[in-house]
Amino acid sequence: xxxxxxxxxxxxAASASEPARNYLVFYTDGHRxxxxxxxxxxxxxxxxxxxxxxYLVVRASDPEKIGADPSVVxxxxxxxxxxxxxxxxxxxxxxxxxxxxxxxxxxxxxRQWDMKMIGATPTGSYAKARGSHKVLVGVxxxxxxxxxxxxxxxFNRALSRNFVVDEPTDENxxxxxxxxxxxxxxxxxxxxxxxxxxxxxxxxGSPINGIGVSGVAPDVSLVNLRAGTDSGFFFxxxxxxxxxxxxxxxxxxxxxxxxxxxxxxxxxxxxxDTNRERLEQRAILEGMRRAVKYARAHGVTxxxxxxxxxxxxxxxxxxxxxxxxxxxxxxxxSVDNTCLSVPAELDGVISVSSVGPGGQKASYSDYGVEQTDxxxxxxxxFDGGTGLKGASREILAxxxxxxxxxxxxxxxxxxxxxxxxxxxxxxxxxxxxxxLEGTSMAAPHVTGVAALIIGRxxxxxxxxxxxxxxxxxxxxxxxxxxxxxxxxxxYRYGTGESQVCEGPTAKNGFFGHxxxxxxRAATVAx
Numbered sequence: 001x002x003x004x005x006x007x008x009x010x011x012x013a014a015s016a017s018e019p020a021r022n023y024l025v026f027y028t029d030g031h032r033x034x035x036x037x038x039x040x041x042x043x044x045x046x047x048x049x050x051x052x053x054x055y056l057v058v059r060a061s062d063p064e065k066i067g068a069d070p071s072v073v074x075x076x077x078x079x080x081x082x083x084x085x086x087x088x089x090x091x092x093x094x095x096x097x098x099x100x101x102x103x104x105x106x107x108x109x110x111r112q113w114d115m116k117m118i119g120a121t122p123t124g125s126y127a128k129a130r131g132s133h134k135v136l137v138g139v140x141x142x143x144x145x146x147x148x149x150x151x152x153x154x155f156n157r158a159l160s161r162n163f164v165v166d167e168p169t170d171e172n173x174x175x176x177x178x179x180x181x182x183x184x185x186x187x188x189x190x191x192x193x194x195x196x197x198x199x200x201x202x203x204x205g206s207p208i209n210g211i212g213v214s215g216v217a218p219d220v221s222l223v224n225l226r227a228g229t230d231s232g233f234f235f236x237x238x239x240x241x242x243x244x245x246x247x248x249x250x251x252x253x254x255x256x257x258x259x260x261x262x263x264x265x266x267x268x269x270x271x272x273d274t275n276r277e278r279l280e281q282r283a284i285l286e287g288m289r290r291a292v293k294y295a296r297a298h299g300v301t302x303x304x305x306x307x308x309x310x311x312x313x314x315x316x317x318x319x320x321x322x323x324x325x326x327x328x329x330x331x332x333x334s335v336d337n338t339c340l341s342v343p344a345e346l347d348g349v350i351s352v353s354s355v356g357p358g359g360q361k362a363s364y365s366d367y368g369v370e371q372t373d374x375x376x377x378x379x380x381x382f383d384g385g386t387g388l389k390g391a392s393r394e395i396l397a398x399x400x401x402x403x404x405x406x407x408x409x410x411x412x413x414x415x416x417x418x419x420x421x422x423x424x425x426x427x428x429x430x431x432x433x434x435x436l437e438g439t440s441m442a443a444p445h446v447t448g449v450a451a452l453i454i455g456r457x458x459x460x461x462x463x464x465x466x467x468x469x470x471x472x473x474x475x476x477x478x479x480x481x482x483x484x485x486x487x488x489x490x491y492r493y494g495t496g497e498s499q500v501c502e503g504p505t506a507k508n509g510f511f512g513h514x515x516x517x518x519x520r521a522a523t524v525a526x
Contacts, residue, residue: 018061022047022078024237025056025063026286031071032056038069053240053290067279074283078237079171106206106214107424108433111396113357113388114203114377118445119519120216125452126208129522131217132455134464137204137447138246138254138300140239141197142228145400146190148198149431150212151222154205159249159463160189160224163238167229170326177230193230195403199436200257202398203444204451212424212431213396216448216518217455221464223251227258233325234258236287243291247298250463252454253472254295255447256304256343257440260284262323264309265316265339272333277323284342292348299461301454301469302349303447305439307341307366310499312509314368345371350450350473353510354442356380357393360486361501361510363493365439369503372512374480378442379435382494391420391435399434409434446516450476453521479521480514482506 027035035056036046044060060066067075104122119125146155166177166185192198205222206215225242228234246254266281292302314337323329344351353375354365362380379394404410409421416423422433453475458465485501485508492498501510
């Protein structure tokens with residue numbers, strides 16, 4: 001993932017003049033009525049409820065009073081709580097060299113070292129399995145540009161949804177998403193004003209169509225399940241809504257290249273936090289756990305990026321970046337291994353670490369013997385041992401033209417102003433591509449391979465095909481290329497930092513069960 005996902009925190013202390021706001025109130029199993037009475041006794045008004053995930057939407061001014069009732073697990077503002085986890089290349093000085101196309105591949109396939117690394121090539125997995133339009137791949141992100149020439153052929157417009165409303169400013173009046181472009185500040189389901197979600201979707205399933213790049217599973221259906229605002233921030237409720245919807249309509253596998261914040265690490269009982277902060281973190285933990293459990297129970301395989309702070313997630317002692325929304329809310333606090341990064345450390349999700357073109361774990365990628373499930377190429381600007389230069393060491397995938405224009409990365413005529421952006425034109429049609437790096441870029445490679453597995457072994461079901469997520473997970477690990485810790489285990493990067501890899505080749509903190517392998521997944525016997 002790109003980085004943490006920003007989020008709005010609850011104020012540290014209650015105020016008699018505090019205005020009423022909407023809160024998500026999670027109740028214990030079977031105690032909805034009790035929680036409703038507690039909310040009303042605290043002066044709250046019930047605005048809505050979700051019986052599938054077990055929470056109420058309550059308008060109230062004293063969330064702590066509601067949270068004091070034993071029937072209530074956690075309480076959080078229905079506000080933005082996350083931002084995407086990957087960072088674009090912005091420096092034009094980072095040179096991307098010219099590379100020839102791969103025979104039988106798309107025009108820019110020669111630049112896709114990542115696909116070669118995992119065997120997603122014309123002589124590899126493409127020759128055996130390309131996925132199926134019956135396989136529905138959900139992308140929970142900032143949106144997907146459904147009109148992009150290298151997305152449109154596989155874009156499932158009928159099922160795509162936008163679960164979020166953009167916010168022009170944050171709660172302090174500072175610019176957030178900018179002026180609303182559409183009625184009600186809600187973008188259509190084929191729009192991505194950030195670019196992150198389109199890049200992810202492209203890696204998963206750009207078709208082999210004679211333009212640009214090819215995805216890991218070039219024949220699947222891509223479903224936009226947008227939960228991120230234009231500025232890359234996420235709301236807890238839209239994220240849960242996206243997971244619930246995916247389960248209900250028969251989506252087979254979902255990519256989650258984001259982190260839910262405002263807390264980099266969510267602690268249920270941290271002495272460093274106020275009571276209200278603890279209530280918020282409990283709500284985030286409980287809400288996402290329930291959404292993940294619901295999705296898996298309905299046949300959805302869940303893949304997530306592990307994170308981009310270069311941390312051993314099992315040994316984090318301090319957190320100085322939380323809460324990170326609104327800006328300036330951060331504080332220093334002690335944390336331990338009971339404090340979780342969400343969704344990466346939740347049970348039921350496949351957490352993906354990132355490797356560079358040389359095959360070593362990228363320095364920015366989080367890791368941990370308990371946390372890392374599998375590795376995939378995510379790019380590494382500092383991996384200089386392969387002959388690739390600059391941005392070419394990162395992952396190339398589709399990007400919306402409107403995003404490039406808004407960021408000033410192309411001129412008025414549409415010509416790229418930086419070598420990190422590539423324009424590919426054929427038969428009067430042009431499309432744009434951008435180099436990015438991050439665990440956000442690694443996760444969709446695993447999502448794509450999961451889609452190949454489902455396409456081969458899934459049975460007819462809701463939405464098209466269906467396959468037990470536990471079986472998909474087992475096959476992902478069984479077909480991965482085993483990759484042991486480096487020798488010595490303390491690996492020193494060119495940046496000067498050192499990280500320690502723990503665990504055996506079969507399952508270790510850097511690479512989990514190994515490097516995802518599309519070619520093996522395309523040929524393995526059931």
